[in-house]
Amino acid sequence: xxxxxxxxxxxxxxxxxxxxxxxxxxxxxxxxxxxxxxxxxxxxxxxxxxxxxxxxxxxxxxxxxxxxxxxxxxxxxxxxxxxxxxxxxxxxxxxxxxxxxxxxxxxxxxxxxxxxxxxxxxxxxxxxxxxxxxxxxxxxxxxxxxxxxxxxxxxxxxxxxxxxxxxxxxxxxxxxxxxxxxxxxxxxxxxxxxxxxxxxxxxxxxxxxxxxxxxxxxxxxxxxxxxxxxxxxxxxxxxxxxxxxxxxxxxxxxxxxxxxxxxxxxxxxxxxxxxxxxxxxxxxxxxxxxxxxxxxxxxxxxxxxxxxxxxxxxxxxxxxxxxxxxxxxxxxxxxxxxxxxxxxxxxxxxxxxxxxxxxxxxxxxxxxx
Amino acid sequence: xxxxxxxxxxxxxxxxxxxxxxxxxxxxxxxxxxxxxxxxxxxxxxxxxxxxxxxxxxxxxxxxxxxxxxxxxxxxxxxxxxxxxxxxxxxxxxxxxxxxxxxxxxxxxxxxxxxxxxxxxxxxxxxxxxxxxxxxxxxxxxxxxxxxxxxxxxxxxxxxxxxxxxxxxxxxxxxxxxxxxxxxxxxxxxxxxxxxxxxxxxxxxxxxxxxxxxxxxxxxxxxxxxxxxxxxxxxxxxxxxxxxxxxxxxxxxxxxxxxxxxxxxxxxxxxxxxxxxxxxxxxxxxxxxxxxxxxxxxxxxxxxxxxxxxxxxxxxxxxxx
Numbered sequence: 165x166x167x168x169x170x171x172x173x174x175x176x177x178x179x180x181x182x183x184x185x186x187x188x189x190x191x192x193x194x195x196x197x198x199x200x201x202x203x204x205x206x207x208x209x210x211x212x213x214x215x216x217x218x219x220x221x222x223x224x225x226x227x228x229x230x231x232x233x234x235x236x237x238x239x240x241x242x243x244x245x246x247x248x249x250x251x252x253x254x255x256x257x258x259x260x261x262x263x264x265x266x267x268x269x270x271x272x273x274x275x276x277x278x279x280x281x282x283x284x285x286x287x288x289x290x291x292x293x294x295x296x297x298x299x300x301x302x303x304x305x306x307x308x309x310x311x312x313x314x315x316x317x318x319x320x321x322x323x324x325x326x327x328x329x330x331x332x333x334x335x336x337x338x339x340x341x342x343x344x345x346x347x348x349x350x351x352x353x354x355x356x357x358x359x360x361x362x363x364x365x366x367x368x369x370x371x372x373x374x375x376x377x378x379x380x381x382x383x384x385x386x387x388x389x390x391x392x393x394x395x396x397x398x399x400x401x402x403x404x405x406x407x408x409x410x411x412x413x414x415x416x417x418x419x420x421x422x423x424x425x426x427x428x429x430x431x432x433x434x435x436x437x438x439x440x441x442x443x444x445x446x447x448x449x450x451x452x453x454x455x456x457x458x459x460x461x462x463x464x465x466x467x468x469x470x471x472x473x474x475x476x477x478x479x480x481x482x483x484x485x486x487x488x489x490x491x492x493x494x495x496x497x498x499x500x501x502x503x504x505x506x507x508x509x510x511x512x513x514x515x516x517x518x519x520x521x522x523x524x525x526x527x528x529x530x531x532x533x
Numbered sequence: 534x535x536x537x538x539x540x541x542x543x544x545x546x547x548x549x550x551x552x553x554x555x556x557x558x559x560x561x562x563x564x565x566x567x568x569x570x571x572x573x574x575x576x577x578x579x580x581x582x583x584x585x586x587x588x589x590x591x592x593x594x595x596x597x598x599x600x601x602x603x604x605x606x607x608x609x610x611x612x613x614x615x616x617x618x619x620x621x622x623x624x625x626x627x628x629x630x631x632x633x634x635x636x637x638x639x640x641x642x643x644x645x646x647x648x649x650x651x652x653x654x655x656x657x658x659x660x661x662x663x664x665x666x667x668x669x670x671x672x673x674x675x676x677x678x679x680x681x682x683x684x685x686x687x688x689x690x691x692x693x694x695x696x697x698x699x700x701x702x703x704x705x706x707x708x709x710x711x712x713x714x715x716x717x718x719x720x721x722x723x724x725x726x727x728x729x730x731x732x733x734x735x736x737x738x739x740x741x742x743x744x745x746x747x748x749x750x751x752x753x754x755x756x757x758x759x760x761x762x763x764x765x766x767x768x769x770x771x772x773x774x775x776x777x778x779x780x781x782x783x784x785x786x787x788x789x790x791x792x793x794x795x796x797x798x799x800x801x802x803x804x805x806x807x808x809x810x811x812x813x814x815x816x817x818x819x820x821x822x823x824x825x826x827x828x829x830x831x832x833x834x835x836x837x838x839x840x841x842x843x844x845x846x847x848x849x850x851x852x853x854x
Contacts, residue, residue, distance in 0.1 A: 165535060165536060165537060165539060165542065165595050165766060165770070166534060166535055166536070166770065167534060167536055167767065167770055167853070168534060169534055170534070173534070233534050417852070421850050424845055424846065424850060427846070428846055432839075432842070435842055436838060436839075436842050438846075439838075439841055439842040440838070442850075443764070443786045443789075443790065443841060443845075444760070446764070446767075446786070447760045447761070447763055447764050448760065449852070450536065450763035450767050451759065451760055451763045453534060453536040453763075454536045454537050454763060454766075457534070457535055457536055457537045458537060461537075468759075471752075471755060471756045471759050471760075474752075474756055475756055475760055518745070518749070520752075521745075521748060521749040521752040521753070522748060522749075522752075524752035524755055524756070525742070525748030525749070525752045526748070528752075528755060529724075529752070529755060530728065530732070531728060531731060531740075531742035531743065531747075531748055531751065532732065532739075532740045532742055532743040
């Protein structure tokens with residue numbers, strides 16, 4: 165066991181730090197506004213021009229073949245530099261790992277390079293009005309037609325969908341069982357038979373949307389994996405690399421450093437809470453190094469990724485809650501307010517923390533369902 | 534970077550686990566003060582950190598960490614970390630330590646009492662004028678009340694001693710990290726016992742482990758232990774690294790997190806067991822007591838939290854590597 169970065173890893177860190185120091189823009193407008201969305205796309209294109217938007221991907225798709233450890237280094241530097249939020253998050257960190265594992269070579273060539281440059285921006289389309297935590301209860305369906313499928317139904321809470329060009333999610337293709345009848349689709353949102361109704365979030369901006377499908381045609385080439393395999397495919401990437409990729413430690417380390425500065429002149433009780441957060445961020449970082457190394461050795465982390473999700477989302481919320489207490493009515497003049505609102509969503513999305521605790525109890529500890 | 538234990542480090546732990554399963558069963562906790570001691574000596578446990586000329590393996594603390602965690606998991610009594618981890622960095626003459634024939638207790642700054650001092654052949658006691666080596670014949674011990682029947686506490690006084698010309702700091706850092714590793718092991722066993730109970734105990738016609746109110750508490754224990762352990766591993770690397778300047782911060786972060794995680798494991802394990810957990814009869818009591826006694830050993834969580842706070846608020850936000 166060691167914690168020593170190799171010379172190559174240190175060189176990579178230096179290169180990333182240097183590039184970011186020269187290119188990170190001053191605060192962009194929110195990505196949930198039309199001009200902010202385009203500004204964030206332009207930033208992603210600039211990142212991609214330095215092959216830094218998806219460093220862990222193979223070179224042919226726009227990456228650098230970086231190891232998971234190097235990816236974690238990139239993330240530490242990215243968030244420490246105060247770089248913008250990733251408008252490509254859903255595509256690069258949720259859809260791409262699935263494409264790598266289950267897509268065809270043709271699909272990877274078609275979609276990954278554009279995802280890395282933000283030519284296409286992807287929204288997720290999982291939840292439905294009656295299928296939230298119980299995702300397998302979803303009712304949106306796809307019916308077989310010549311050369312593809314027609315999609316009917318409604319999705320909701322689709323992050324980034326207000327402005328995104330494409331979406332991905334599960335649709336019911338047969339009635340043979342809750343899980344077995346589901347298929348993983350990618351689709352364009354810019355078609356007449358798709359209606360996008362933006363939904364304003366707590367900050368008043370449309371960070372997610374409702375999607376209505378009225379028989380939109382999706383060709384077979386946009387099906388990810390085999391029909392009926394959607395649930396297995398979605399869950400496999402949920403519990404393996406996605407558990408790690410969804411939230412790297414970098415952003416929590418950066419937040420924790422800023423929180424300590426904020427709490428420096430507060431009393432010992434508040435300072436203690438800040439430093440606990442700082443130590444927990446360090447624990448998450450170290451834990452992630454171990455997880456990354458196991459994944460690099462070919463191991464699967466499976467349901468244990470749920471522990472990380474609970475830990476980082478509650479840490480993030482604790483940090484921002486404390487910042488709000490420290491700042492009081494001045495919070496709105498700082499980035500902490502937006503951060504607080506964003507952190508509040510953490511225990512809800514990607515499977516609520518109640519669901520994660522059930523998964524830990526049942527699949528890690530072996531308690532009965 | 535390979536922040537995972539090697540096969541050799543895990544194999545050592547597996548060997549220790551096998552020895553403890555055979556020679557330190559729960560029944561031994563009621564009848565013996567130092568079960569499995571000889572068998573651990575036979576596999577070289579007390580020489581892990583010693584130099585080769587003292588029949589040791591000269592391992593780093595991190596190499597022994599999974600094995601130390603096993604001693605916590607088994608609730609192994611006796612001054613184990615004092616003899617195996619602290620003594621090699623305190624004594625001038627370490628020749629007999631590897632054989633297990635010399636049992637050592639310590640009373641270093643930050644400790645109120647010496648643990649298991651009545652079993653010790655040698656005591657190392659810090660006084661204002663330095664470190665004193667005290668033999669069994671010259672020591673006077675006064676038993677002090679404590680929570681853990683298998684880790685007894687003693688006030689120490691003496692007239693004759695030998696002054697040791699060295700710092701207690703390397704030993705104290707290492708024994709604190711070793712205790713943190715034991716706390717992780719204690720916590721894991723408490724969690725395992727609570728899970729087993731929740732699987733078999735039925736109420737309202739169902740295993741109580743099927744209820745979310747129980748599940749979620751146990752999940753929180755699993756999370757606390759899983760995220761405390763890497764801080765302990767980090768601290769073990771720091772104490773043997775000559776260039777890491779945050780070693781004391783790392784040690785304190787590890788001890789605080791491990792102590793709090795083990796205390797949560799104890800609290801939840803007792804709650805999940807209900808009244809049967811609150812008895813002398815159930816073996817769970819030994820692990821509960823060990824979680825509490827080791828949480829307080831070598832500085833409680835509040836003391837270590839305050840040290841981390843002073844370091845980090847004081848401006849040391851550096852992360853190593």
